[in-house]
Amino acid sequence: MTDTISRKIVSANILCTILIVCLHARYEYNGVYNIIGTLSDIAVPVFFAISSYLYFEKFDWNNPITSYKKGIKKRIFSLLAPYLIFSSLGFLIFTSKAMLKHEILPCDISSLKDVLVYICFAKGNPPLWYLTSLFEFVLLAPIIGYVVRTTKFSFVLIPLSVCFCHTLSYSNIIFWLPVLIFGCYCSIWWSYILKVFRDINSLYVSCFGILILVFICISFNDIIDRTIPVYYIYRISAPVLFLAIMGRFDFTPPILFKIKNYTLFIYCSHSLILFFLFPIIKKLPYNFLIYIISVVFLLLVSVGIGILVKSRCFRLWRILNGGR
Template sequence: MNQYLSDKIKLLSLILIVFVLYIHSGFKVQGFYLNSFIQDLVSNKIGRLAVPVFFMISGYLYFLKTEIGLYVIRVKIKKRFTSIFLPYIYSCLLFVLTFAGIQSLPGASNYINWDFLSLFDKPLLSFIKNIFWMMDDGNSPIAFHLWFLRDLILIIIISPLIYIMIKNLKWLGILILFFMILLNVEIYPISLLSSIGWFSIGGGISISKSKIIFKKVKWGYLIFIGYLFVSYIIDVLPDIYLKYFDELLIVFGSIGVWYLYDALIGPKFVLKKFPFIDLVCQFTFFIYLIHEPFINIIRKLIVLFVGKTSLGYLISYILSPIIFVMFAVLIGMFLRKYLPKMYSNFVGGRV
């Protein structure tokens, strides 16, 4: 992987995780059109592309240098135990313990929408299921933002099957996956089939050695603008039709995001020449792991200062991801310097 592509993935990952933060920073507020428009544009139109692109990047990187075959896949599965599985376990526990600790403070329970202390009264199997698998909604663990990592772990477990499918069926196998998604084939967790589909697209590009990922399209912004335009158009369609457009539209938008980077930033960008951005990129995974519950706390604190008005909620929405990123980087730097072993274990060796 050349340096430009490496820098592109690092910076694009940081940009996308910021959009994930905006998704989790939103307030449902009526009466201020600018507020609702900005939140919808950032969270529901642009932000919804973040997770599919993350899965595609994960699939592309996972299947790099797998020419030898399944032996390499087995080695990668073992490595992911440290880099993904353990951070998932630590982060799930951190989420629950943090909220339980806050809830135990006098008066704090009034600001928490769920009784986290009740988890410790549940039977052991129910306790494990809620924290590490999923709640009764059939989708997310109680640390809801970690569903992506949970799905990624499951995908890695079945990655030999995905590899065999791509090697033998090539893009036909991926088309079959997306046909199943369009038919709303139900498996649990609910998000898993879609996650496998996006991961497989990245894997297909990697295994087929397609050059599409290396192309630098100067007019990539036109694809992205087209995605936004169509997104607003289909908003007026009845819900029954949306499922047939949704996944295909995200494919279109993801291509737009990938090439928009080239159009705006270009091949001359070298990450090392921007020390601050390079520093923040080193903590992208850490930011993702801890952004809940802390960004939720930050956004509510901002509202306390600026007021519970539409404008106040908009200010909180805009500022809370930025403030949180700075906060997370400072905490990450402190842990990496003074508790390097603990930090390395928490982020799966990404130091």
């Protein structure tokens, strides 16, 4: 992997993390906020495509069993440990709030089983589903890799898998199989991709990608049901559009690269911070300016907490940030 590709991946990771925050920080869902939601929906498929690409970039095909075991052990620390901690924090926050306000408890705290189910399914911090799905991908990754490696024409599996996966649950890893195959294909057959597109002007491709993305976001400005097949195709196509755009342009301001080591922490903590932020927002005259301020404030608070934890207890920070 070249330095250019590495920087593009870091840039995409930062932008997609911010888009996730933008998606969940919305208090209203009509008009411009719906367009923001549609644009932000590219984040998760791009995350999965990048994760797939990086996994297979580091996978040792000459020693697959050892590489597979090593990958699982690494993800237990980098994915499952933060998942359990931030899910437990969600449980503590929602339970404490319910007890203080004499509301119905989120689960029966006298039942260890109910508490464990609540934590294991991250009911107090829903965005964490992505971490467990990513771990499921690691378990299935070699199967995807070996199939894609068989032929450079394995890209046909992407549209074929769309036909069978679009009816599945959003949190089901197989739902994201097309983008996982795409990421794998880019890693294994990158030289072939470059050969095919070597004579195509990247500026034209990037501009075309931007136009398509803008058109889609405007077309879906009043969408309510995001489970329809055409929207699934948009989700699955997002990494391709994103790659086409990022191939020529870099929309990440240099200052944002300072948060590159905090993206996972932002992702895991933003929902919990929003729990405290939303009651304040509801008391304000909600408009687009307030929305932007809340997004910026949320990012600053999350990064600020991360910096504080990192400076005071580096070992704890390593665990919370998955060893990154």
